Amino acid sequence: MGGWLGPDEWQAVALSLQVSLWATVVSLPLSIFVAYALARWSFPGKQVLNGLVHLPLILPPVVTGYLLLLVMGTRGPVGGVLAEFGIVFAFRWTGAALAAGIMAFPLMVRAIRLSIEAVDPKLEQASATLGASPAWVFLTVTLPMALPGIIAGSILAFAKAMGEFGATITFVSNIPGQTRTIPSAIYAFLQVPGGEGSAMKLVIVSVVVAMSALLLSEVIGRRVADRVGGK
Amino acid sequence: MLEVRVRHAFEDFAVDATFDAPPGITVLFGRSGSGKTTIVNAVAGLLSPDAGRIVSGDRVLLDTEHKVSLKPHRRRLGYIFQEGRLFPHLTVRQNLAYGAWFASKDAPGEEMGRVVEILGIGALLDRRPGALSGGEKQRVAIGRALLSAPRLILADEPLAALDEARKAEILPYFERLRDEVAIPILYVSHAASEVARLATTVVALEAGRVIAQGPAADVLGNPAVLPAGAREAGAMLTARVVAHHADGLSELEAGGISLFLPRVAQPAGSMLRVRIAAHDVILSRGRPEGLSALNILPGTVTEIRPGDGPGAIVALETAAGRVLARITRRSADTLGLTAGMPVHAVVKTVSIASSDIGTSTA
Numbered sequence: 361m362g363g364w365l366g367p368d369e370w371q372a373v374a375l376s377l378q379v380s381l382w383a384t385v386v387s388l389p390l391s392i393f394v395a396y397a398l399a400r401w402s403f404p405g406k407q408v409l410n411g412l413v414h415l416p417l418i419l420p421p422v423v424t425g426y427l428l429l430l431v432m433g434t435r436g437p438v439g440g441v442l443a444e445f446g447i448v449f450a451f452r453w454t455g456a457a458l459a460a461g462i463m464a465f466p467l468m469v470r471a472i473r474l475s476i477e478a479v480d481p482k483l484e485q486a487s488a489t490l491g492a493s494p495a496w497v498f499l500t501v502t503l504p505m506a507l508p509g510i511i512a513g514s515i516l517a518f519a520k521a522m523g524e525f526g527a528t529i530t531f532v533s534n535i536p537g538q539t540r541t542i543p544s545a546i547y548a549f550l551q552v553p554g555g556e557g558s559a560m561k562l563v564i565v566s567v568v569v570a571m572s573a574l575l576l577s578e579v580i581g582r583r584v585a586d587r588v589g590g591k
Numbered sequence: 592m593l594e595v596r597v598r599h600a601f602e603d604f605a606v607d608a609t610f611d612a613p614p615g616i617t618v619l620f621g622r623s624g625s626g627k628t629t630i631v632n633a634v635a636g637l638l639s640p641d642a643g644r645i646v647s648g649d650r651v652l653l654d655t656e657h658k659v660s661l662k663p664h665r666r667r668l669g670y671i672f673q674e675g676r677l678f679p680h681l682t683v684r685q686n687l688a689y690g691a692w693f694a695s696k697d698a699p700g701e702e703m704g705r706v707v708e709i710l711g712i713g714a715l716l717d718r719r720p721g722a723l724s725g726g727e728k729q730r731v732a733i734g735r736a737l738l739s740a741p742r743l744i745l746a747d748e749p750l751a752a753l754d755e756a757r758k759a760e761i762l763p764y765f766e767r768l769r770d771e772v773a774i775p776i777l778y779v780s781h782a783a784s785e786v787a788r789l790a791t792t793v794v795a796l797e798a799g800r801v802i803a804q805g806p807a808a809d810v811l812g813n814p815a816v817l818p819a820g821a822r823e824a825g826a827m828l829t830a831r832v833v834a835h836h837a838d839g840l841s842e843l844e845a846g847g848i849s850l851f852l853p854r855v856a857q858p859a860g861s862m863l864r865v866r867i868a869a870h871d872v873i874l875s876r877g878r879p880e881g882l883s884a885l886n887i888l889p890g891t892v893t894e895i896r897p898g899d900g901p902g903a904i905v906a907l908e909t910a911a912g913r914v915l916a917r918i919t920r921r922s923a924d925t926l927g928l929t930a931g932m933p934v935h936a937v938v939k940t941v942s943i944a945s946s947d948i949g950t951s952t953a
Contacts, residue, residue: 482676488663489635489670490739491693496664500689504680587719588680 365565369558371537372545373565379453379541380521383461384514387468391517392510395472396502417466421526428459428531455532456539460521468517475509476502508584515577519570542566593617593647593743593775597633599640606630606640606799615791616769616776618807620783621818626799627779631745634777635670636663647743647775664693669736671746675728677720683731684716690739701772706734710764726757733764737772744768744776750785758785759946765789766950783823787811787866788949811866812913814896814904821898821917824869828912829951832861840885840940846910851885851940855948862951869904871942872916875935876926886938888914892930895923907936 365373397403398410416424432439433450442448449455479502487497503510525543532539534548546562549555593612599605606626610617619627632638634645636652639660645653647668652661669690677686687703707713710730720728729749736744746765750758762785768776769789780786786793786807793810795803795818803816810816812826830845835854843850843863850865857863879887890909897903903923905916914936928934 482672482674483678485637485663486670486672486676487678487689489637489666489668489745490690490735491664491667492689493662493664496693501678 365561366558368536369545369561372540372542372562375453375456375537375539376522376541379457379460380518382454382457383464383521384468384518386457387461387465387517388510388514391465391468391472391513392503395469395476396498398469399473399476413469414466416463416527421463421524422530424462425459425527425530428455428462428527432458432531449532451532451535451539453532453538456528456541457521459527459531460524460541463524463527464517464520467520468513471509471513471516472506475506475513478509479505505588507588508581511580511584512577515573515580519573522566522569522573593634593645593777595630595634595643595645597630597640597643597645599629599633599638599643601629604799608794608796608799608801610794610801610804612775612777612794613792614773614775616765616778616789617792617794618786618790619777619779619794619796620781620786620790620810621796622781622820625796625818627781627796628747629799630796631670631747631777631779634666634743635668635745636661636666650742666743667694667739667741668743668745669739669741671729671732671736671744671749673748673751675720675725675732677723677728677731677735679720681719682716683712683718683720683723686720686731687716687734687738690735690741694740701737701740703738706737709767710734724757725753726760729753729757729761730764733761733768737768742774744772744774746776746778748779748781750780750782755946762788762946762949770950770952781819783811783819783825783868784866784944784946787825787827787947788864808912812906812915814894814906814915817904821902821904822870824904824915824917825866825871826869826913826915828865828867828914830863830865830911832857832859832863834859845912848888848909848911849886850911852943852948853940853945855945857950864949864951865943866947867914867938868942868947869915869917871938872914872918873937874905874907874916874918874922874926874928875937876932878935879937882937884937884939886940888936888938890914890934890936892928892932892934894930895928897923907934909936 394413430436434443434448439449449458483501484497487501492500523543529544534540534544542562546559549559596609598607606629608630619630621627633640642655643653651659652666710733712730712734715727750761778789790807793807794801795810795816797818803810803813808827817824828845830843830850833842833844835841839854840851841855843852888909888911890907892905893908894906895903897920901919902917903920905918905928907914916936
């Protein structure tokens with residue numbers, strides 16, 4: 361693939377994959393936790409949490425990116441503290457991953473929450489009567505039965521992260537090799553004369569990645585659903 | 592031994608029940624809505640009653656007065672649910688091993704091979720629950736509960752979702768549990784024939800209250816206790832198989848009285864429980880002659896309880912045991928029945944179905 365893609369284009373593709381993978385993997389445990397809390401617990405402020413989770417889906421991505429810049433920038437209240445420990449998001453690939461993760465978060469939580477809600481609480485009760493503590497009930501019944509939704513949510517989140525543009529470019533700009541992901545690179549190539557060829561190659565890569573993700577989620581989802589469905 | 596005292600108020604219904612469950616099967620017997628499942632769920636810890644005390648052997652599972660309430664997973668019980676509730680993502684083998692995995696290693700549990708053999712589920716071990724029939728699922732559910740090394744088994748109408756053929760397939764396994772497993776079994780049922788076959792002890796419930804409790808033959812033979820209604824009334828006799836005859840009948844003996852039943856599978860010498868449904872009993876003042884019915888039990892009327900409708904339940908004491916007869920009040924008047932009067936109970940052989948006959952250790 362390195363032959364077909366030029367070094368700049370390949371760099372954007374590799375960076376996009378890296379950013380999206382990290383965004384998905386890091387947000388997965390948190391998504392499962394939040395989805396479980398929303399599906400099974402009642403607590404004060406549940407609707408506020410639900411709203412916060414969904415906010416990136418509704419806000420203009422540029423606004424999310426700007427808010428990230430304000431909060432997580434090196435002089436922001438959270439970013440400043442983290443910078444003391446050497447953890448910097450602003451204008452780094454890690455920031456791109458953070459922006460992508462936050463934009464993909466609502467999609468992931470939504471898919472996982474629906475699949476957890478579909479797990480029959482009667483099976484969880486049966487598990488408890490057989491001696492499983494709440495943590496074991498979750499690990500041996502709820503989690504495996506919600507697996508199709510977790511996989512679908514993760515792939516959806518990955519695809520969303522691959523396409524993230526607005527929040528990323530606002531928060532971490534468009535630095536080649538650092539924050540120039542595929543969408544940013546396409547945007548940049550289109551700004552310079554003669555860049556359409558490179559842009560088109562990245563468009564093709566985007567389409568291929570997106571289609572593969574969809575197909576993969578179909579195949580894995582069906583296989584897991586068969587398993588969980590007891591066939 | 593299990594001791595239960597539960598008080599719980601719902602919006603439109605309250606349960607207030609106290610009873611003991613000795614080893615063997617204790618059946619909570621009552622109509623739907625009489626509070627049976629509430630009580631079982633309180634014992635399992637799936638429901639927190641307003642007040643109560645539940646002691647299993649020497650372990651206090653619940654004592655609201657002393658703020659003790661063990662979580663379900665610490666109660667060490669095996670719960671057989673009506674719908675089986677097998678884990679669909681696990682194989683039969685994994686389902687069976689699930690409870691054993693959480694049981695403490697020193698707990699005296701059943702051995703997997705023995706349980707698989709008793710329940711006849713060896714061929715199913717590598718399948719998933721989605722590929723099992725209703726009866727197979729329920730047998731696996733029984734095995735899963737047994738293998739969790741429980742101190743107590745709970746069964747909430749485990750046969751209610753099955754058709755008659757499947758029920759007939761599962762009932763013998765519960766009879767074996769009753770006779771071979773030393774721990775108490777709390778069994779919920781609204782079906783009189785199931786109660787007559789399985790119960791060591793019956794706790795009769797009506798509207799959340801215990802209206803009678805005691806050995807199965809006593810409670811089922813009490814005309815004042817009809818938790819499932821007069822139509823379901825019927826006493827239970829214990830009889831010994833004497834011989835199998837060439838014409839397809841089996842001869843049994845109870846208290847010196849011969850009983851003829853459609854051929855039973857058990858060999859001569861076995862003890863059986865036979866449920867005599869009250870509406871299948873005809874009463875006669877003299878010993879009937881020239882009658883096709885084969886079973887004639889001489890006895891004495893002990894009680895006559897007129898119902899709300901045209902019927903009455905008559906209780907008799909016979910040498911074979913207590914028998915209930917459901918007749919019309921008009922017949923009771925015509926015969927001039929009174930307590931203490933000698934009568935004959937007449938029971939047709941063919942009216943006794945195989946589902947009315949079960950094994951007994953007594």
